[in-house]
Amino acid sequence: MRFLIDSMxxxxxxxxxLLGFDTIYSRKGIREEDVRxxxxxxxxxxxxxxxxxxxxxxxxxxEKTEEQIIWVMKKFNLKGLIKPFSRCMECNGExxxxxxxxxxxxxxxxxxxxxxxxxxxxxCGKLYWMGTHGxxxxxxxxxxxxxx
Ligand SMILES: [Zn+2]
Numbered sequence: 189m190r191f192l193i194d195s196m197x198x199x200x201x202x203x204x205x206l207l208g209f210d211t212i213y214s215r216k217g218i219r220e221e222d223v224r225x226x227x228x229x230x231x232x233x234x235x236x237x238x239x240x241x242x243x244x245x246x247x248x249x250x251e252k253t254e255e256q257i258i259w260v261m262k263k264f265n266l267k268g269l270i271k272p273f274s275r276c277m278e279c280n281g282e283x284x285x286x287x288x289x290x291x292x293x294x295x296x297x298x299x300x301x302x303x304x305x306x307x308x309x310x311x312c313g314k315l316y317w318m319g320t321h322g323x324x325x326x327x328x329x330x331x332x333x334x335x336x
Pocket of ligand 1: 279313
């Protein structure tokens, strides 16, 4: 299942990617062409703009990011499709696993020494590893899954 999320819910877009869902983020709000293109691509539009109407448009019932995530997961029955850390939070690109040797010199030396698992975004090239930030995100994901 794929999504387009408008600028009023940017944080939700990042979380959707973190959970592995193909999610595009519109900075300029949702325009006619976005609605048309989303239909072609089979994307569900999530927005806070109550004036928008369409068969693939759904209005988020809350402004709170964590409540939005829970709502979306339940609404579209996504629990079984969650694939944490499989998609880039910045650009929506898919992450591919990297060999430790291949990231030598591309990540801080301390990170190279202390981490074993690395992945790279196929879109923007960003390298990911499970540092302190990743552990925090992992806890958040676990909390979300518990509530589903
Ligand atoms: Zn990326």
